[in-house]
Amino acid sequence: xxxxxxxxxxxxxxxxxxxxxxxxxxxxxxxxxxxxxxxxxxxxxxxxxxxxxxxxxxxxxxxxxxxxxxxxxxxxxxxxxxxxxxxxxxxxxxxxxxxxxxxxxxxxxxxxxxxxxxxxxxxxxxxxxxxxxxxxxxxxxxxxxxxxxxxxxxxxxxxxxxxxxxxxxxxxxxxxxxxxxxxxxxxxxxxxxxxxxxxxxxxxxxxxxxxxxxxxxxxxxxxxxxxxxxxxxxxxxxxxxxxxxxxxxx
Amino acid sequence: xxxxxxxxxxxxxxxxxxxxxxxxxxxxxxxxxxxxxxxxxxxxxxxxxxxxxxxxxxxxxxxxxxxxxxxxxxxxxxxxxxxxxxxxxxxxxxxxxxxxxxxxxxxxxxxxxxxxxxxxxxxxxxxxxxxxxxxxxxxxxxxxxxxxxxxxxxxxxxxxxxxxxxxxxxxxxxxxxxxxxxxxxxxxxxxxxxxxxxxxxxxxxxxxxxxxxxxxxxxxxxxxxxxxxxxxxxxxxxxxxxxxxxxxxxxxxxxxxxxxxxx
Numbered sequence: 001x002x003x004x005x006x007x008x009x010x011x012x013x014x015x016x017x018x019x020x021x022x023x024x025x026x027x028x029x030x031x032x033x034x035x036x037x038x039x040x041x042x043x044x045x046x047x048x049x050x051x052x053x054x055x056x057x058x059x060x061x062x063x064x065x066x067x068x069x070x071x072x073x074x075x076x077x078x079x080x081x082x083x084x085x086x087x088x089x090x091x092x093x094x095x096x097x098x099x100x101x102x103x104x105x106x107x108x109x110x111x112x113x114x115x116x117x118x119x120x121x122x123x124x125x126x127x128x129x130x131x132x133x134x135x136x137x138x139x140x141x142x143x144x145x146x147x148x149x150x151x152x153x154x155x156x157x158x159x160x161x162x163x164x165x166x167x168x169x170x171x172x173x174x175x176x177x178x179x180x181x182x183x184x185x186x187x188x189x190x191x192x193x194x195x196x197x198x199x200x201x202x203x204x205x206x207x208x209x210x211x212x213x214x215x216x217x218x219x220x221x222x223x224x225x226x227x228x229x230x231x232x233x234x235x236x237x238x239x240x241x242x243x244x245x246x247x248x249x250x
Numbered sequence: 251x252x253x254x255x256x257x258x259x260x261x262x263x264x265x266x267x268x269x270x271x272x273x274x275x276x277x278x279x280x281x282x283x284x285x286x287x288x289x290x291x292x293x294x295x296x297x298x299x300x301x302x303x304x305x306x307x308x309x310x311x312x313x314x315x316x317x318x319x320x321x322x323x324x325x326x327x328x329x330x331x332x333x334x335x336x337x338x339x340x341x342x343x344x345x346x347x348x349x350x351x352x353x354x355x356x357x358x359x360x361x362x363x364x365x366x367x368x369x370x371x372x373x374x375x376x377x378x379x380x381x382x383x384x385x386x387x388x389x390x391x392x393x394x395x396x397x398x399x400x401x402x403x404x405x406x407x408x409x410x411x412x413x414x415x416x417x418x419x420x421x422x423x424x425x426x427x428x429x430x431x432x433x434x435x436x437x438x439x440x441x442x443x444x445x446x447x448x449x450x451x452x453x454x455x456x457x458x459x460x461x462x463x464x465x466x467x468x469x470x471x472x473x474x475x476x477x478x479x480x481x482x483x484x485x486x487x488x489x490x491x492x493x494x495x496x497x498x499x500x501x502x503x504x505x506x507x508x509x510x511x512x513x
Contacts, residue, residue: 057413081417087410091432091509100428104420132509152418 002069004156004188005031005054010063012049022213023049027063029207029216031156031190036182038191038199041209042249047192048084051158054190055081067156080154080187084161086145088133094144095129101152116151122181123147139170146178150185157182157189163198172230175201179228196245200238201228208248217248299479307479308486314468319487321463325381326453326495329388333445336389337396338438345404345430355401362394366455374459384456384464391452392445399441403434436510439503446495450488 012024023046031037041047052058053065056072067075088097095116102112120126123143133141142162149157162178163171175198182189193199199206200222208217222241224232232238281301287293288300295303308315344351370387377383407430415425457466465484472480503510 055413055417057417078419079417081414083410083414085410087408087414089411089429089432091435091507100415101418103428104415104418104424134509 001033003030003066004033004035004068005029005190006064006066006069007050007054008064010050010053010061010065012046012053012058012061024061025213025215027209027214027216029190031188033155033188034186035204036179036189036191036202038193038203038206039209040193040196040199040206040245040249041214042211043194045209045212046214047194047209048160051081051083051160051190051192054158055079077156078152078154080149080152080157082145082149082157082159082162084164086133086141088141088144088148090133093130093132094125094136097133098125098144098148098151100148105153116147119147119150122184124177137170138166139174142166142174143177146181150181150187155187157187158192159189160192161194164194171198176230178202179226183227196242196249197233199245200241201230201233206245208245220244296476296478299482303479304482304486307477307483311480311483315465315483315487318463318465318468318484319491321381321461322450322453322457322465322488323491325384325456325464326388326449326491328381329385329452330392330445330449330495332385333389333392333449334396334442337393337400337441341397341400341404342426344401346426351401358394358397361390366391366452370455370459373456379460379462384453384461387456388449388452391448395444395448396438396441399437399444400434403437404430406437407433435507436503439499439507442499442503443496446499447492450492450495454488 007027007029010024010027010029011022014021014023027050029037029039029050039047039050049058053061054067054072065072067077067079070077088094089100092100095113099112099116102115107115120129123146125140125143125147128136128140133144136144142165146159146162149159163174166174179202191199191202203222206220206222208220209215210217220241224237285301288298288303293300299307340354344354366387369390370383373383373386377386411429411433412425415429420428453464454466454469457464458470459466461467465488469481469484472478472484
């Protein structure tokens with residue numbers, strides 16, 4: 001089976017005037033169909049750059065990058081990318097915000113609404129269709145952004161620290177809920193985080209990145225059964241993983 | 251949470267209302283002071299009319315003032331609308347083609363440094379004494395604040411938002427229509443508000459240099475015949491017209507952008 005995302009020995013340097021900044025060094029990452037894989041590393045190590053390369057926001061890199069077996073230069077497949085900021089448009093209400101991917105695809109207003117209305121309860125957003133982003137809580141904004149990402153209609157999700165801005169309680173709720181969504185829609189997901197527990201709880205595998213220039217320090221397989229339950233975080237195995245990751249990140 | 255926001259909103263509103271009262275009271279005190287000074291110092295009406303003189307002038311000349319106002323409103327309105335259309339077209343072109351912006355933007359700024367009072371007589375020489383040169387003056391003074399604010403608004407669109415639109419497969423036209431245009435709407439309206447006050451002033455400068463009708467020519471006539479209280483009456487009309495236009499734009503902005511909390 002073809003890897004959903006395949007990166008081999010990817011290098012990336014940024015050049016600004018005469019300063020050369022090496023960000024990524026020999027990064028090799030694979031994401032198989034149906035997998036949930038996390039990338040963890042210290043802040044500012046260049047984790048987001050990996051997503052920027054995959055979404056072609058950043059051009060020019062060394063190495064091989066393929067999506068669905070096709071190198072990204074030739075690959076026109078859309079990717080469900082969710083950046084750190086929710087990027088909801090302040091001038092659109094919630095419904096119109098999440099509908100943007102459908103609007104871009106040229107789907108008509110009525111059909112858009114029909115499709116989205118079914119999904120709103122799953123995302124805990126029903127009853128807020130007409131609310132503007134400033135009227136929504138942080139968690140709701142994040143869920144709206146995720147719904148918009150899912151409506152891009154890609155089987156690949158790239159999630160860049162989606163819960164970084166949330167408080168501990170809504171963060172924990174959102175993690176459980178994200179696993180639900182991921183299982184329901186059968187996506188393959190790459191997830192960037194700097195939270196060790198979050199990575200262990202959510203992932204099948206974790207790539208651990210070093211400080212800049214980021215290299216892959218280790219790849220850890222998480223052997224917990226699915227569906228995951230919160231109680232799992234209290235087991236000695238979980239704490240074992242946690243110890244190991246914290247060591248690696250030091 | 252919703253409830254506490256409501257309370258906050260109400261508090262904010264009540265402070266705003268109080269602020270309004272304070273400014274009204276300040277104006278009233280100044281007017282009373284003015285009345286007293288002209289009365290006790292026996293200042294003649296042709297030097298400085300008292301507020302009551304001005305009010306009686308307003309009442310006495312209301313028909314003629316109305317007639318002149320209509321001309322000024324017409325010239326300012328037409329000029330304002332043309333300026334909006336021009337400014338939008340130029341700003342959009344500047345945003346889409348970098349070369350156009352680089353070559354035209356400095357010119358735009360330089361053009362703004364030319365004093366309009368020096369340019370207006372020239373325009374009169376070219377176009378005569380009808381309404382056209384006044385409209386042209388209005389377009390010139392209104393064009394700059396609108397175009398600059400739209401250019402700035404379009405240029406400051408969140409880069410991440412543009413990126414994500416592209417990732418979702420949006421074409422250039424969709425990006426413009428769905429992101430850039432609404433994003434720059436608040437700065438467009440900020441420019442409109444500045445231009446609105448300029449528009450009445452522009453029309454008056456044009457009329458000042460020669461016209462058949464309009465508040466500008468009315469003002470020059472009152473000055474040459476030392477009817478200073480009539481001049482003040484005209485000034486009050488100008489102020490009221492400018493404020494009215496300003497308020498209309500603010501209202502349209504609020505209706506068009508219910509999401510914009512700054513208005």
